[in-house]
Amino acid sequence: MGLYEFTREQRLLTSKDFRKVFDSKTTRSACPELIFIACPTKNQHSRIGFILAKKHIKHAVKRNLIRRIAREHFRQFQHQFEHKDIIVLARKGAGELNRKAINTIIKKMLAKLERRLLEG
Numbered sequence: 001m002g003l004y005e006f007t008r009e010q011r012l013l014t015s016k017d018f019r020k021v022f023d024s025k026t027t028r029s030a031c032p033e034l035i036f037i038a039c040p041t042k043n044q045h046s047r048i049g050f051i052l053a054k055k056h057i058k059h060a061v062k063r064n065l066i067r068r069i070a071r072e073h074f075r076q077f078q079h080q081f082e083h084k085d086i087i088v089l090a091r092k093g094a095g096e097l098n099r100k101a102i103n104t105i106i107k108k109m110l111a112k113l114e115r116r117l118l119e120g
Helices: 015-023 060-076 099-118
Strands: 027-030 034-040 045-053 083-088
Touching: 015 034, 015 060, 015 083, 027 099, 034 099, 045 060, 060 083, 060 099, 083 099
Parallel strands: 045 083
Antiparallel strands: 027 034, 034 083
16 A cells, blocks of 8 residues: 555544544634634644535535545544544535645645644
8 A cells, every 4th residue: 555545544534533623722724715723733644624514515516526635635634643533514605616725725725723722
């Protein structure tokens, strides 16, 4: 297996996992369309989870596109987020973003999140 793979252990899967992130001391980075929430964890892998409601993103194709792009950025830069759990939360307007805007926003928000995690 490669160094930069994305396995099941790197996903937030249960509501208990998500609740831990929301209940613990978190770091946030946000734009009008997406919110990134992160917290330290004792797991050996960094993990990412998504809350992309149909209310905010009507089409499954667009929800899956956001997931796919975010996972790819996370996979490539997972070494920078060691021992962190991250949640990507959609806001109103996320469904109107094009592929280029999604890429730009995710890259910018993950960099911002990384800076804030290093500071605090």
